[in-house]
Amino acid sequence: MTLSWTLTICTYNRPHFLVETLRCALGQTRRPSEVVIVDASDDWEDNRDQMVSEFTADWQDVTLVYVPADVRSLTFQRNQALGLATSDIVFSLDDDIYLYPDAAEIVMRVYEADADDEIAMVTGQFTPGPYEPARKRTYPTAKTGASTSKLRQWFESQLTLDSHFVPYGDPVDMGPVPASVQHLNVFPSGLVNGGRTTFRRKFATESGWTELLRYYATHEDSDFSYRMSQFGRLVVAPDAGFFHADGNDSKASRFRINTIRVRNLLALHAVHSPNRVRSALRCAASFGKFMGLYVAIDAAQKRISFPTVRAYAYGIAQIPVFLFFPIRNFKKWYIDMQERMYGDRYKS
Incomplete structure (x- = not known):
């Protein structure tokens, strides 16, 4: 064939x-x-x-x-x-x-x-x-040595595409x-x-x-x-x-990018999830895990404002808004939010 x-x-x-x-x-x-x-x-x-x-x-x-x-x-x-x-x-x-x-x-x-x-x-x-x-x-x-220690390997296993996504x-x-x-x-x-x-x-x-x-x-x-x-x-x-070739030319801050990450995931659950209570619990557990991981990662990389930790904490706070507030025409509401907050890049 x-x-x-x-x-x-x-x-x-x-x-x-x-x-x-x-x-x-x-x-x-x-x-x-x-x-x-x-x-x-x-x-x-x-x-x-x-x-x-x-x-x-x-x-x-x-x-x-x-x-x-x-x-x-x-x-x-x-x-x-x-x-x-x-x-x-x-x-x-x-x-x-x-x-x-x-x-x-x-x-x-x-x-x-x-x-x-x-x-x-x-x-x-x-x-x-x-x-x-x-x-x-x-x-x-x-490589051998500290760069591939078991702790680092464990951290890397927690940061995969599958780990960040909550099905x-x-x-x-x-x-x-x-x-x-x-x-x-x-x-x-x-x-x-x-x-x-x-x-x-x-x-x-x-x-x-x-x-x-x-x-x-x-x-x-x-x-x-x-x-x-x-x-x-x-x-x-x-x-x-x-x-x-890594042509990523985004100038957005780490906090902004990770805030978008958690919002997008919550929006996907709002549209696709057959059980919003289960989705809320899964997302809260995932965001809590990443808060813990990034306390160590942000500190190790001297990001003293802890931008990723704050983004995931913000995600937990937003769960009730995305999954339980009675938003009329959720898709339009979320697209409009993105237009207001992120659309400037695409208008230049």
Whole structure:
């Protein structure tokens, strides 16, 4: 069985990252059938012309769809790109994620082995450069000494994507991978970071990204992969290398970012939870745990105002507002709140 794949990218004022992301994608040992770019930049046409000119030869056999964003928002842009994609599999990448040359080939091998469509998402592994094929690549070995002490390892295990996200229902199934792919180097995955997301398009069109999270969409990837796990398994193909160029240019304070994190999670529970009392207890327990963890982390990093601790304490105080106050048209109320507090970045 041969499947096709589409690369979708959402971008905003970062053509210097976008050009390298495209260079790596078009240089794959298994190239995409199409590339869909949704650009929220004011000068999106200039960016489009640059990409068309830079890769003129590639667009002879790879379809390019380059359009302006209908709404300047990551979740809206991702849904817009998904609606334009036509392939079986979609690689939805940030504009600063560079694929290793054989990453797509490795990922597609997993989907094609899964003839019964038991797998909804396959993710690769964030790996440092240079961009070598898997057969030549070696991975860093664990360092010894204080930097990898048991205490540090424990702290790191508490700060994963899965730990920060409080599910509305049952957790993601982490049982054995389907029998059809057990001969491949894959293993079960928890929630998937948005920068290294690939999925079956037919499942994603039923799920999509929640447009409730409009600005600084923290938790949008956890929410998306959690809901995708209801359609099929999430797996990791560690030989598929993804390099994150780390183009995060946010100037928001740590307190602000983590306040958005807790608000977004509470908003998701307000919309999706079948049991708000249970959600309130789960969120309170999670926020309390992170308050305790970040007392140590903020202190160790000399953040004497304890911004992350304060953000999670604020989250606990906000639980009654988000989950129990009779707010008419909650979605509009929360989007309006984001517009007032965070939308300035997208108006510049």
